[in-house]
Amino acid sequence: MSAGTVPHVRHRSHRDRGSLVGAIFHSDHGSVYTSKAYAALCEQLGVTQSTGVVGTSADNSLTESFNATLKRELLAGRSAFPDQATAYRAVFRWANRYNTRRRHSAIGNISPNAYEAARSATLAEAA
Numbered sequence: 001m002s003a004g005t006v007p008h009v010r011h012r013s014h015r016d017r018g019s020l021v022g023a024i025f026h027s028d029h030g031s032v033y034t035s036k037a038y039a040a041l042c043e044q045l046g047v048t049q050s051t052g053v054v055g056t057s058a059d060n061s062l063t064e065s066f067n068a069t070l071k072r073e074l075l076a077g078r079s080a081f082p083d084q085a086t087a088y089r090a091v092f093r094w095a096n097r098y099n100t101r102r103r104h105s106a107i108g109n110i111s112p113n114a115y116e117a118a119r120s121a122t123l124a125e126a127a
Contacts (some may be wrong), residue, residue, distance in 0.1 A: 026063065029054060029100030070094060 025047050033051070060071040065106050074094045082088035099112045107115040 019046070022048075024048045024050050024053070026050040028052065069098075 023046070025042060027049070029051055032038055033049070039049065041047075069093070074090060081090065101111055103109045103111060104115075110118075
């Protein structure tokens with residue numbers, strides 16, 4: 001993990017959500033995600049780390065589905081991006097649309113952001 005990664009992630013997460021307390025981050029067993037520094041960052045932010053069982057593809061089915069959709073909708077037929085910044089912007093725009101405007105049948109044909117907002121409001125009322 002580079003020194004510049006942690007503040008960038010922390011800034012964006014806090015700007016967008018205000019807090020990550022209670023979030024679950026599911027990853028593979030890569031060295032970045034299993035490092036002491038990353039574990040300390042997750043603890044500091046209140047994020048629970050989750051890793052799948054080695055060799056069990058079902059643990060990553062949600063991520064695999066998301067990545068397949070990204071590849072199909074954004075990358076199919078494209079040979080390459082001219083540079084890293086262009087690739088970053090394209091993926092950012094796609095993810096923004098995916099979360100804010102794209103309707104998902106599994107959650108009642110609303111966007112993930114709308115679903116999360118409705119669920120958060122319901123949880124607050126129940127508390």
